[in-house]
Amino acid sequence: MTKCGYVSVVGRPNAGKSSLLNWLVGEKIAMVSHKANATRKRSNIIVMHEDDQIVFVDTPGIHETEKLLNQFMLDEALKAIGDCDLILFLAPITDKLTHYENFLEKNKKNTKHILLLTKIDNVSNKEVLEKMQEYEQYSSKYEAIIPVSIKKQTKHGDILDVVVKYLPEHPYLYDPEIMTTEHLRDIFKEFIRESIFDNISDEIPYETDVIINRVEEKKDLDVVKATIVVQKSTQKGMIIGKGATAIKRIGKDARIKIEKLTGRKCYLELFVSIKKGWTKDKKGLKELGYDVTF
Template identity: 60%
Template sequence: MSTKTGFVAVVGKPNAGKSSLLNWLMGEKLAMVSQKANATRKRSLLISMHQDNQIIFIDTPGLHEKEKLLNQFMLEEALKAIGDCDVILFLVPATGSTKSYEAFLKLNPKAPHLLLLTKTDLMSQDEILQAIEKYHDFQDRFISLIPISIKKGSDRAYLLGEIVKHLPEHPYLYDPEILTTDPMRELYREFIREAIFENISDEIPYCSDVLVEKVEESHNLEKVYATIIVEKQSQKGIIIGKGGAALQRIGKNARVLMEELCQKRVFLKLFVVVKPGWSQNKRALKELGYEIRG
């Protein structure tokens, strides 16, 4: 029996809802979610099976201006995904303008794309129809336009089926039993980063990153040792908080996510260190897995 297998890049401006969509499609909490923009920094592969077909989703950072070296890396990650895939899902909030979509079209994507209107949860049917109408002049550019409401329970199987229609016939590229190619420590890292984004305000989450130093596994307990990296001493103080309260909140939130994923108890030990200017230093970025070309 022939099967379809292909890569599907999930693309959009920061805060378009890419990670939330992926977690919903996967039925598992695997992608980092935050209300703050530009939380996702690297590409990651999430593997979904649908009616004996294999969809390999590529989670990407949001399309944005490249201000710092780290932002440059993030933009390159998104552009690589657009160039290396079979199908693109372009996400745009239904309440927004068409500007981000027009900017995407200027990239001249070679792969066919589905246009997904996200964040329709609080919109009436008439408002959704008005949002769809805004894209009438672009209807020769996309293969489908689909409004999505995760909270209202849009038809997940329908969207997966629409994606599969445009994938090439090909044997599976990955074991159907696995959900992601990311190692467990990389997922743990993202959960800690998510906890920082959710518990620390202002710009500090953008000046921080996480290095998982060690993971010790046993039958019913996972021990995780990780270092939170910031750029200034004042940022370290805020991450730790008065009497260590902020760091405890970060650890608790991250541990809950880890335990849901690994289905066992987790002991999480967090350290905080200062590395001045790490987000503008190629060597420091490379140590964290962000390799800048050129």
């Protein structure tokens, strides 16, 4: 009998969740940014490990805030914690234990979890061992603790062998040929958002989003038309840039990501629209795909 189950990948903002998942699946699917709170919704990334299937759930970072959009993101992370067979908690090696202690409080069902110590590339082995000893006081809470370096030392099997050990015996939930349950248009949206995060100053991306207006598959290329949504006219000016330099840079960056994923040429056309206060308004959030139910 095969093993198969849902594994939620959680941690504070910018803990390295999306980078880990892209590395495990061997493709760039999840949005990655050096800026915190880039991931806004849950998404499934499917990894086959020998005869077993692992459905990883990428989640927004666990954080507390009064902003409506951020409350939606926290709710997404909490739902993922409550609806899975196993949790991977990512803890950057330099973090204090407070983020982990916060997670333990939020894991109401006491779902089994594995602790991954991430971002160990820039510390010594001695520091890794010292951090593992710090977590030892909670050894009764976690099933295993694994130091992770996706850049060099760690192999996929170092993580996947342990994950599969704690999954139930179950037939595959999805076709083993697919890597994600996300629609292509949703992945395109995230690639454009990522390009905004990478090319525009720190404060702007958090008040932007993207609507995919149209995706058309032609014989020789994909035509993608999308609208970048901002809250203020000044933000629109920054997204477009002097002589449209900024939006051209965003478009080129996103197009390269899309073409690498699909293996086809892409014609990407971007527009910019102002939607005042959308991050603070339930209706505005819902129109952009964030169905706030609390």
